[in-house]
Amino acid sequence: MKLYIKYMVSNCCKLMVKEKLSALGLTIKNVGLGEVDIDGDVDVTQLSVIQKTLHKMGLELMIDNKLIQIERIKTAIIDMVHYSNEAPEKTYSAYISEKLEGDYPYMANLFSETTGYTIQQFIIVQKIERAKELITYNELSLSAIATKLHYSSLGHFSNQFKKVTGLTPSFFKALKTKKRLALDEILKNSTKN
Incomplete structure (x- = not known):
């Protein structure tokens, strides 16, 4: 599953996101600027936790396709x-x-x-x-x-x-x-x- 993250524009952000999402028990396949590939899917509860974690770092999980x-x-x-x-x-x-x-x-x-x-x-x-x-x-x-x-x-x-x-x-x-x-x-x- 691919997650798209707003304001994630530096290598430092990539490292922080990888660390925080790994700490949530997610298996990270790849981290790029503004996006993270994780192994498998996440449910609504996990999505909420991911959103809160990213928000604490000044980032936003994006859901709107546009x-x-x-x-x-x-x-x-x-x-x-x-x-x-x-x-x-x-x-x-x-x-x-x-x-x-x-x-x-x-x-x-x-x-x-x-x-x-x-x-x-x-x-x-x-x-x-x-x-x-x-x-x-x-x-x-x-x-x-x-x-x-x-x-x-x-x-x-x-x-x-x-x-x-x-x-x-x-x-x-x-x-x-x-x-x-x-x-x-x-x-x-x-x-x-």
Whole structure:
């Protein structure tokens, strides 16, 4: 059985969820971002216990199929932007469609109707958050960051960064006091709209 979990967007979350669900006596086959494969099925009572356990960790068990699809889209994007060093060999839409084995226009419409913003806007926000993280580490030049995040040029990266944050990347780098949002905060804020 597959469980879908909202706000589960980091490796730390994966470890905590695996530990807590194992402690409940569930046999975990696989843990991914936003989802857990367990051996066998769970009954209503177990589902309630799982929900309460996840809630204590700031996570939510999802049951609505549309919300599950939205979280799967977000998780695929987060995985692509934050955890993959290679550019998708295809367009973002083709990557998402292939990864989730679904019709991209349907997913894009569902995403927009449910969240109030487009998949492309979500990708941009994720890329800028990743850029802020990389700038804060101060290990790469701005050109290297633009390349790593698959921007066509430093100018394109700078324009998009300024549009989202109100600051140029070089000013942000000099500022060093601007706090980044945690991934789970971005997701929580984005679902409240």
